[in-house]
Amino acid sequence: MKKGFLSLLLVCCSVLACKETNTNNDSQAKLNALAAKYVRLGLTIGQYDADFVDAYYGPDSLKPMVQPKAVFPKDSLLAAANNLIGQLIEFNANEKNDTLAGRAKWMSSQLIAFGRRINIFSQKYQLFDEESKDLFGVIAPTYPESHYQALVAKLDSLLPGQGSINARFEKLASQFIIPKAKVDTVFKTAIAEARKRTLQHYQLPANENFTLEYVTGKPWSGYNWYQGNYQSKIQISIDLPIFIERAIDLACHEGYPGHHVYNMLLEKNLYHDKGWVEISLYPLFSPQSLIAEGSANYGIEIAFPGTEKNKFVKDVLLPLAGMDGKNTDLYFQALALKAQLAYARNEVARGIINNTMSETEVNKWLMNYGLREKNLAVKDINFIKKYRSYVINYNYGQDIVKKYIESNGGTAANANKRWELFQWLLSNAVRPTDLIKAQQ
Numbered sequence: 001m002k003k004g005f006l007s008l009l010l011v012c013c014s015v016l017a018c019k020e021t022n023t024n025n026d027s028q029a030k031l032n033a034l035a036a037k038y039v040r041l042g043l044t045i046g047q048y049d050a051d052f053v054d055a056y057y058g059p060d061s062l063k064p065m066v067q068p069k070a071v072f073p074k075d076s077l078l079a080a081a082n083n084l085i086g087q088l089i090e091f092n093a094n095e096k097n098d099t100l101a102g103r104a105k106w107m108s109s110q111l112i113a114f115g116r117r118i119n120i121f122s123q124k125y126q127l128f129d130e131e132s133k134d135l136f137g138v139i140a141p142t143y144p145e146s147h148y149q150a151l152v153a154k155l156d157s158l159l160p161g162q163g164s165i166n167a168r169f170e171k172l173a174s175q176f177i178i179p180k181a182k183v184d185t186v187f188k189t190a191i192a193e194a195r196k197r198t199l200q201h202y203q204l205p206a207n208e209n210f211t212l213e214y215v216t217g218k219p220w221s222g223y224n225w226y227q228g229n230y231q232s233k234i235q236i237s238i239d240l241p242i243f244i245e246r247a248i249d250l251a252c253h254e255g256y257p258g259h260h261v262y263n264m265l266l267e268k269n270l271y272h273d274k275g276w277v278e279i280s281l282y283p284l285f286s287p288q289s290l291i292a293e294g295s296a297n298y299g300i301e302i303a304f305p306g307t308e309k310n311k312f313v314k315d316v317l318l319p320l321a322g323m324d325g326k327n328t329d330l331y332f333q334a335l336a337l338k339a340q341l342a343y344a345r346n347e348v349a350r351g352i353i354n355n356t357m358s359e360t361e362v363n364k365w366l367m368n369y370g371l372r373e374k375n376l377a378v379k380d381i382n383f384i385k386k387y388r389s390y391v392i393n394y395n396y397g398q399d400i401v402k403k404y405i406e407s408n409g410g411t412a413a414n415a416n417k418r419w420e421l422f423q424w425l426l427s428n429a430v431r432p433t434d435l436i437k438a439q440q
């Protein structure tokens, strides 16, 4: 009797479990169909806006079957994005599975960015903060001019000699320009070291690899073009002098544990292992970029914590480049202060996009608070005109990632925990708002 009751109970339970699994399978199939639509829409926008799709390694069957129209179909693309957001909201209204609901929310926030970018591509602009909220999910904090003046005053007392702060900084920095003939060797050495340090903590796909190219005429200093199948094409701009610390910065940011590792972990864990097709499309102007740039910048501190960057430059890179190590400590102190000035570029971008800064003011801000000499200021302005509020992803993105990791126990004193939390971040579809909420 007891046994019979138990078997009946077990049958009931397995029927229930089966029903739940069926519901889950149905929900999953429904969401996968919406994810395919999301990818198709992104690739269609990319037929017109050449900067829209940063990477795609999903199935060919989702690529647009028709040639792009002669005129950008703004209204129909906007309608498609809004329609898909509506379907995802409807899907989530009844969804009890957290994983599926999370995927739907992530796609919705990416699609808000699609809509904003479609408008920008059609020259329909919003103010800087509204734009960054839609594109990257956040509004960056602003600082008054006095904030930057105080930092520059610190730099003023640190830098020796006579003359303007810019001239004195430039004089110091000029001692750390990598000779052209040594650039490739220095970069390859820095990347190998960043990779070695990352491999001490992460298991990466066996066939992972990258190519390295040197380019000119680009508005950025480095770029990772992720190719899929764990391959990256890393490009480094060489039309302006490259300072020695940039070799480590770019090695970590573009490579290990930055963009190359981020893209690989997403591809492996979410696309191949779980079949989330939406991950195979990386739309550049989307909240995903705040995580990408923020983690790539914070990745420098993960791989070379504290004074280790300074040490590696002094012990390895400078001798390799045949350069003098004198003044390295002073240079790194100046660089640390200069890094705190990074938000000044946001103010300049805000001023350009909101039309609240004259050309003279833009140049003054870039010179006084960005410590840019003329060539670099031109490069900055070109970058801002092309990428607009994207600039916040580097500094505010880095701060969001740093705060999330360090407030959850990934402090400098607990390196293993730091690498572990960072790996979680690089392996999941995370929205910037989720990270902000998860700060302890």
Ligand SMILES: [Zn+2]
Residues within 6 Å of the ligand: 253, 259, 292, 293, 296
């Ligand atoms: Zn980047």
